[in-house]
Amino acid sequence: xxxxxxxxxxxxxxxxxxxxxxxxxxxxxxxxxxxxxxxxxxxxxxxxxxxxxxxxxxxxxxxxxxxxxxxxxxxxxxxxxxxxxxxxxxxxxxxxxxxxxxxxxxxxxxxxxxxxxxxxxxxxxxx
Amino acid sequence: xxxxxxxxxxxxxxxxxxxxxxxxxxxxxxxxxxxxxxxxxxxxxxxxxxxxxxxxxxxxxxxxxxxxxxxxxxxxxxxxxxxxxxxxxxxxxxxxxxxxxxxxxxxxxxxxxxxxxxxxxxxxxxxxxxxxxxxxxxxxxxxxxxxxxxxxxxxxxxxxxxxxxxxxxxxxxxxxxxxxxxxxxxxxxxxxxxxxxxxxxxxxxxxxxxxxxxxxxxxxxxxxx
Numbered sequence: 001x002x003x004x005x006x007x008x009x010x011x012x013x014x015x016x017x018x019x020x021x022x023x024x025x026x027x028x029x030x031x032x033x034x035x036x037x038x039x040x041x042x043x044x045x046x047x048x049x050x051x052x053x054x055x056x057x058x059x060x061x062x063x064x065x066x067x068x069x070x071x072x073x074x075x076x077x078x079x080x081x082x083x084x085x086x087x088x089x090x091x092x093x094x095x096x097x098x099x100x101x102x103x104x105x106x107x108x109x110x111x112x113x114x115x116x117x118x119x120x121x122x123x124x125x126x127x
Numbered sequence: 128x129x130x131x132x133x134x135x136x137x138x139x140x141x142x143x144x145x146x147x148x149x150x151x152x153x154x155x156x157x158x159x160x161x162x163x164x165x166x167x168x169x170x171x172x173x174x175x176x177x178x179x180x181x182x183x184x185x186x187x188x189x190x191x192x193x194x195x196x197x198x199x200x201x202x203x204x205x206x207x208x209x210x211x212x213x214x215x216x217x218x219x220x221x222x223x224x225x226x227x228x229x230x231x232x233x234x235x236x237x238x239x240x241x242x243x244x245x246x247x248x249x250x251x252x253x254x255x256x257x258x259x260x261x262x263x264x265x266x267x268x269x270x271x272x273x274x275x276x277x278x279x280x281x282x283x284x285x286x287x288x289x290x291x292x293x294x295x296x297x298x299x300x301x302x303x304x305x306x307x308x309x310x311x312x313x314x315x316x317x318x319x320x321x322x323x324x325x326x327x328x329x330x331x332x333x334x335x336x337x338x339x340x341x342x343x344x345x346x347x348x349x350x351x352x
Binding site for chain 1: 168332
C-alpha cells in the first residue's frame with residue numbers, strides 16, 4: 001500500500017513526490033490517435049486552419065497552437081508549456097488529425113545526412 | 128538561399144528509412160527567414176555513468192532547459208494491487224535537462240544527457256532516434272561505469288566517441304590505455320577533456336561530428352561498392 005498525503009495524492013516514495021495525473025488533459029489517452037510519430041526534434045507549426053470536424057480544442061491544445069504560430073521543435077514546445085512529453089504527443093496527435101498543426105520537418109532515419117553534419121560541424125567550429 | 132536542407136536530403140535518406148518511420152512526416156517545408164523560417168534540428172547524446180560530468184559538459188556549451196517526461200512504474204516499485212490491470216499506463220513524471228545551442232542560419236543543436244540510472248533505460252530509444260551520434264564520458268576512477276552506454280551504442284549502430292573527463296586528483300592515463308580498458312575498436316576516437324571548459328567541450332563535439340562524417344561516408348562507399 002503506497003502512502004497518501006493529506007491531499008489524498010498517492011506517493012511513490014519521498015524522492016519521487018506525488019504521482020500526478022498528467023493524462024487527465026488527454027482524457028486518459030496515453031498514445032496519440034494518429035499514425036504520425038512525434039520525434040523530439042521534429043518541428044511542428046500551426047496551420048491556422050481547421051478543425052475539420054466537431055473537435056473543440058482544450059486549453060492545452062490552444063497553448064500548443066499559440067506557441068506553434070512559429071515553427072517549433074517538439075522538445076522546445078514541451079519545455080515551454082511544461083507538460084510531460086507523452087501528454088504533448090497525444091495533444092499533437094489531436095491537432096494534426098484535425099489539420100490544425102503539421103510537422104514541417106522531421107528527423108531523418110537511420111542517420112543524418114552529410115549536409116546536416118557539415119552544418120553542425122561548421123556551427124560548432126564558429127562557436 | 129536554401130535554408131532548408133531537408134528537401135534534397137529527403138530523397139537520399141528515403142531509401143534508408145526503416146519501415147516504421149515511412150509515414151509522410153515531412154510536408155513541404157516553408158522557406159524563408161524570420162519567425163516563420165523552419166529551423167533545421169540535430170541532436171547529440173551525452174552518455175556515461177552517474178556523476179561523470181554529463182550535465183557539466185552540456186552546461187559548458189549550451190543553454191540548459193527543463194523537460195518533463197514520464198517514467199513507467201514497474202511492478203517492482205509499486206504494490207501489485209496498485210497496478211493491477213493498469214501496469215502499462217502507470218507512470219510518474221520525471222524531470223530531465225537538455226542543452227540547446229542555437230546557431231545562426233536557423234540551425235539548432237540539442238544535447239541530451241542520457242539518464243545514467245537503470246530505471247531510465249526506457250528513454251534511450253526516444254533520445255537516440257535520429258541522433259548524429261554520442262559522446263560517452265568516462266571517469267578513469269570508474270571506467271566500468273560507461274560499459275553499458277558503449278554496449279547500447281554498438282548494438283544500435285550509433286556512432287560514438289569516448290571523452291575522458293579529467294577530474295582533478297584522478298589518475299591520468301594515455302588515451303590508448305583507456306581504449307584498451309574499454310576494449311574499443313581502433314577507429315573509435317578517445318579524447319581527454321575538461322567538462323567545465325567550453326573550449327575543451329567544443330573540441331569534443333567537433334571531434335564527434337568529424338568522426339561521424341568520416342564513418343558515415345565510409346559506410347556509404349562500402350555499401351555502394
